[in-house]
Amino acid sequence: MTDRPAPRRVVVAGGGTAGWVTATALARQLGSLVEITLVESEEIGTIGVGESTIPTARAFHEFLKIDQQAFMRASRATFKLAISFENWARDGDRYLHSFGTMPMRTWMADFQHFWLEARARGEAGEIGQYYLEHEAARLHRMDLKGDPKLNYAYHLDASLYAKFLRRIAENDGVTRIEGKIANVERDGESGDIAALVLEDGTRLTGDLFIDCTGFRSLLLGQTLGTPFEDWGKWLPTNSAWATQSEGVGDAYPYTRAIAHGGGWQWRIPLQHRMGAGFVYASDHMEAQPALDQFLATLEGRPLRDPFPIRFRTGRHRQAWVGNCVGIGLAGGFVEPLESTTIHLIMIGITRLLQLFPFSPDCAAQRERFNELSQNEIERVRDFIILHYHLTERDDTSFWQYMRNLDVPDTLRERMEAFAQGAQAWQSTNEIFRVDSWIQVLLGQRMTPQGWNRVGALMKDGRLKQTMEDASRMVANRVATMQSHQQFIDSYCAPKEG
Ligand SMILES: Cc1cc2nc3c(=O)[nH]c(=O)nc-3n(C[C@H](O)[C@H](O)[C@H](O)COP(=O)(O)OP(=O)(O)OC[C@H]3O[C@@H](n4cnc5c(N)ncnc54)[C@H](O)[C@@H]3O)c2cc1C
Structure with a gap:
């Protein structure tokens, strides 16, 4: 039997959402295998935005054994079932991109093919009426019981959330230091980060440094000079x-x-x-x-x-360089439109836990981490560009620019596949499911020219019946729910006194 290894000393630079999510997850999952110090500067503060999440936050909280009610009460959180896109394809348009799952599919064809077949025969309504989360969102309903269950995310107060996580992390042994990092020392031989030196002279040494300093990217960008890939030509909002x-x-x-x-x-x-x-x-x-x-x-x-x-949209091509990993805005930022950064923080830290460098020689782990992170953020980028590019708007120079954009090939391929045959897919390591792609493609007014005609083989009005059953099931289930506000009031409003 080998002895328990000496704890790896991890220094987390920054105490925004990225810093505290990172510290909490490492402390909860690695316990005595790590010794964690987090340094943050109240004078610099955090970015102060970033309050909308996607459903993966739930699984992440479960994995950290965070009690949902306690978290929601502490962060004054509400439930999120969708994003309401208004004025995107045309001024005056509105559609919901919900977190719903398609009510039916076969190995050959996803739901949209059956829906398009039924729609062409006048036997189907709007796509949203087949998605439970769409209808619950539209009617401002919520509950956590019943069957099927709602797939939801949260809206949260970012500064209260950081405080909530801080309490957990400190309880789990994380040391917090208040101070401003004035200098970053590097090892003369390896070029790795050796220590963070604070303005008061405190020197924080470590084996692994996590850069959570936000857009400053003090370690990964400023100190290590890791190249930044700018996506401003595709995503010019800044x-x-x-x-x-x-x-x-x-x-x-x-x-x-x-x-x-x-x-x-x-x-x-x-x-x-x-x-x-x-x-x-x-x-x-x-x-x-x-x-x-x-x-x-x-x-x-x-x-x-x-x-x-x-802000600038883009990413450091390598999020993990030497003994430094960039998490959150320090690593890259796509655009806030689909509220994906907190997800990217959570998945980044989950991946780091899986590939954690317990020995100094970890080049292969690093490479794997970087490859997975690159793929994932590029798919997020494509999905967001889609919202801007697939528009009929040309009323301002901004929309003219976005409409005429030369989009990444990976996105062009998807748009063509949907336009021609209603095809959509979820790539490996991609967060957005087929449901997301089709709701947004249709919401942005793309009409497929064709689709898989397998639905035409259904006999004796079966397709029509299936569509009716699916939408009735959704309507009946939503009718049993409380209003979202009532639900929040009884479930997670702060306790009196
Ligand atoms: C306009 C906009 C809207 C957004 N909306 C969303 C959204 O809805 N959903 C979502 O998921 N994400 C959103 N984001 C991203 C979101 O802001 C981030 O997910 C989140 O805030 C994490 O930020 P961070 O912790 O990486 O950085 P920050 O919050 O900037 O934290 C940086 C930390 O580093 C510390 N620091 C920096 N320099 C030093 C130093 N020299 N010494 C000591 N400490 C230092 C700071 O004090 C701070 O604690 C949005 C971003 C923008 C720009």
């Missing part, structure tokens, strides 16, 4: 105004993504407030008109002054 405002009316169970002339705006309903932001491309819109439009369209009273954010 600026945002963000604020928090009073909620107006009941919290709805979806994020709103409302397109405007130079980008889009978000609305994220939480229990105690609304998160709101206005994303735009500075080549097509100036800051002041963006702010004016943002304030003019805000529904509730702002609770803080709007603050500007500059």
Whole structure:
């Protein structure tokens, strides 16, 4: 029997969502195999946005044994069943990209083929009525019981969430240090990071350094000089105004993504407030008109002054270099549209746990980590470009640019496959399922020329009947649910006193 190895010393630089998710997961999963120190600077603070998630957050919380009710209460969270895309293909359009799963499929053909067949015969309604989450979102309903169960994600207050995770991580043995990193020392021979030196002279040495310093990318970018691949030509939005405002009316169970002339705006309903932001491309819109439009369209009273954010879309091609791994914004950023960064943080840390460098020689693990991360973020990139590119809008220079974009080949291939034969697929290591692709492709008004005609073989009105049964099942199930607001009030509102 071998002895238990000496703990690997892990230093996490940064205490935003990425930093605390990382520290919590490493501490929970690796216990005494690691010794974790997290350094963060209150003076620098966090980016202050990033409050909408996708359903994978649930599995991640389960894996960390985080109690859902406690988490939602502490983070003033609400449920998210969909994103409402407004004004995207045409001004005035609206569609929901829900987290639903298709009601039927066969090995030969996914649901959209049967639906298109039935639709062509006038025997099917809108695609959304066959998705439970779509209908629950549309009617502002929620519950956690019943069958089938809803597939949901969360809206959360990012700073409360970081505090919640911090409590867990510190309980699990993570040491938090408040301070500003002034210098990063490298090993003269290997070039690896040797220590972080704080402004007060404290020197933090470690075996593995996780860069969670946000867009600064202090370790991976600034110190190690890891090249950044800029995706600005495909995703030119690079600026945002963000604020928090009073909620107006009941919290709805979806994020709103409302397109405007130079980008889009978000609305994220939480229990105690609304998160709101206005994303735009500075080549097509100036800051002041963006702010004016943002304030003019805000529904509730702002609770803080709007603050500007500059960002760039793209990624460091290698997220793990030497003994440094970039997680969160420090590693790369696609665009907030489909709210994928928290997912990318969680999947990044899950992957790191699987490939954790217990011995110094870990080049193969590093390579695998980088390859998986690259594939995943590129598929997210393609999916987001799709929303902008597949549009009939040409009312501003921004939409003209996006419409005429030369998209990545990987996306072009998908668009052609859907346009010609209604084909859609989920690649290995891709987060977006066929359901997501078809809801967005159809929502952006792409009409397939053909589809798999296997549904035409169904005899005696069976196709029509199947469609009716599927939508009736959805409607009946939704009718048993509470309103989302009532559900939140009884399930996870803060306790009195
Ligand atoms: C406009 C916009 C909207 C977004 N919306 C979403 C969304 O809805 N959903 C989603 O999943 N993601 C969203 N994101 C991404 C989201 O912001 C990130 O997922 C999340 O906030 C994680 O950020 P982070 O922890 O990587 O960086 P940050 O929050 O920036 O944290 C960086 C940390 O590093 C510390 N730090 C930096 N430099 C130093 C130093 N020298 N010394 C010590 N500490 C230092 C800071 O103090 C801070 O603690 C959005 C991003 C943008 C730009």
